[in-house]
Amino acid sequence: MLEGINVLLGVTGGIAIYKACDIVSGLKKVNANVDVIMTESATKMIRPGTFQALSQNAVITDTFETPRYWNIEHVSLAQKAHVLLVAPATANIIGKVANGIADDMLSTTIMASTAKVVFAPAMNTKMYENRIVQQNIKKLISLGYRFIEPASGRLACGDVGTGKLADVDKILEFVIDTVKPNRDFVGIKILVTAGPTRESIDPVRFISNHSTGKMGYSIADAASARGAEVILISGPTNLLPPVGVKLIKINTALEMYDMVMNNFKEQNVIIKSAAVADYRPETISARKIKKRGDNLNLTLVRNPDILSELGKLKENRILVGFAAESDNIIKNAKNKILKKNLDFIVANDITEEGAGFGTDTNIVTIIDRNNKIEKIEKTDKMDIAHLILDKVKQITEHRV
Ligand code: PMT
Numbered sequence: 001m002l003e004g005i006n007v008l009l010g011v012t013g014g015i016a017i018y019k020a021c022d023i024v025s026g027l028k029k030v031n032a033n034v035d036v037i038m039t040e041s042a043t044k045m046i047r048p049g050t051f052q053a054l055s056q057n058a059v060i061t062d063t064f065e066t067p068r069y070w071n072i073e074h075v076s077l078a079q080k081a082h083v084l085l086v087a088p089a090t091a092n093i094i095g096k097v098a099n100g101i102a103d104d105m106l107s108t109t110i111m112a113s114t115a116k117v118v119f120a121p122a123m124n125t126k127m128y129e130n131r132i133v134q135q136n137i138k139k140l141i142s143l144g145y146r147f148i149e150p151a152s153g154r155l156a157c158g159d160v161g162t163g164k165l166a167d168v169d170k171i172l173e174f175v176i177d178t179v180k181p182n183r184d185f186v187g188i189k190i191l192v193t194a195g196p197t198r199e200s201i202d203p204v205r206f207i208s209n210h211s212t213g214k215m216g217y218s219i220a221d222a223a224s225a226r227g228a229e230v231i232l233i234s235g236p237t238n239l240l241p242p243v244g245v246k247l248i249k250i251n252t253a254l255e256m257y258d259m260v261m262n263n264f265k266e267q268n269v270i271i272k273s274a275a276v277a278d279y280r281p282e283t284i285s286a287r288k289i290k291k292r293g294d295n296l297n298l299t300l301v302r303n304p305d306i307l308s309e310l311g312k313l314k315e316n317r318i319l320v321g322f323a324a325e326s327d328n329i330i331k332n333a334k335n336k337i338l339k340k341n342l343d344f345i346v347a348n349d350i351t352e353e354g355a356g357f358g359t360d361t362n363i364v365t366i367i368d369r370n371n372k373i374e375k376i377e378k379t380d381k382m383d384i385a386h387l388i389l390d391k392v393k394q395i396t397e398h399r400v
Contacts, residue, residue, distance in 0.1 A: 093119075125159050148170065333345045
């Protein structure tokens with residue numbers, strides 16, 4: 001599949017380095033040519049010979065070795081590469097590249113390369129969340145470098161959180177997609193909503209839900225990668241905006257309603273994966289509400305149902321809803337298709353392990369207007385995003 005494609009893998013010294021071996025094997029299986037550059041710290045964790053055997057190419061470790069080829073190595077490798085993947089990418093290499101530092105073979109090669117550069121970060125959660133690291137990542141994304149979001153879970157240091165190297169399969173798919181992108185959504189405008197809404201009670205408190213935006217951001221990312229022009233309307237999340245996507249940030253359901261209504265007319269497809277609060281406090285106290293008595297009664301009023309409103313205005317647009325359910329999944333989801341005039345709905349049972357809020361994976365059932373039901377077993381939210389887009393594509397093709 002990647003015949004004739006040169007992948008340059010930069011390996012840095014993170015504990016996830018052992019997975020870089022699987023990445024090389026995976027790339028070789030799809031017939032890519034793989035060259036490996038290891039940083040000095042990486043060579044202290046795994047010997048270059050391992051990567052040499054797996055890649056069947058000489059491994060480059062530093063700039064001061066006798067050149068193996070007649071031309072300058074960091075320039076020749078940089079020129080030869082179709083894609084430069086850094087996996088695992090430590091905070092150090094991200095910081096160096098973001099700040100124009102080129103002081104070893106890997107950073108020099110990245111600097112000399114015009115190939116697409118993809119970082120797969122892996123580090124301790126606190127490091128990953130450090131504002132300096134996040135700023136460096138944002139800066140690189142704004143310059144066109146691509147990042148594969150790390151997974152969350154238990155890390156080697158014992159901490160639980162975000163920072164695990166993304167799944168090897170996900171990294172391989174990302175690389176394949178980077179060099180051989182499927183551009184079947186070129187010319188299509190898609191609006192995606194993601195994340196939670198926040199409904200203020202007073203200046204301190206709000207009503208919200210557990211949505212992290214992962215599902216919606218994956219859809220926006222996948223659609224943009226496939227060539228769509230994407231607007232992402234998002235409640236508060238900690239996620240990086242996907243490359244090439246226009247991000248509109250909102251807090252409340254009413255703000256989301258306004259932004260969706262301002263933008264929906266030009267869209268061909270609208271996918272509503274946001275978890276919108278159905279109710280908001282009737283009044284927002286201007287001052288912090290003080291403790292008084294044992295009970296506090298709040299009066300909540302209905303928020304507009306954005307998806308239902310879109311259903312009325314839909315015309316020939318494709319409208320996709322989500323259903324976060326804990327009981328009678330199929331029955332409730334089917335009702336929503338009719339009530340909200342959807343083309344199809346993506347139902348997730350939020351009580352299932354690995355599904356719904358906050359997880360990197362989801363388990364969904366896609367139900368369309370003709371009652372066709374497709375169950376998708378537990379898989380990464382990015383895979384689900386592509387399957388949703390495939391379904392959108394099928395519907396568009398049937399209409400032509
Ligand atoms: O963000 P993650 O952590 O990755 O979690 C993903 C998710 C669980 C949030 C996502 O997979 C999901 O299920 N999103 C929809 C959540 C939801 O609000 O479901 P619902 O059944 O309450 O709403 C049905 C549909 O109506 C949704 O498309 C929703 O966006 C829309 N809606 C709901 C209420 C409202 N006032 N306006 C709306 O448009």
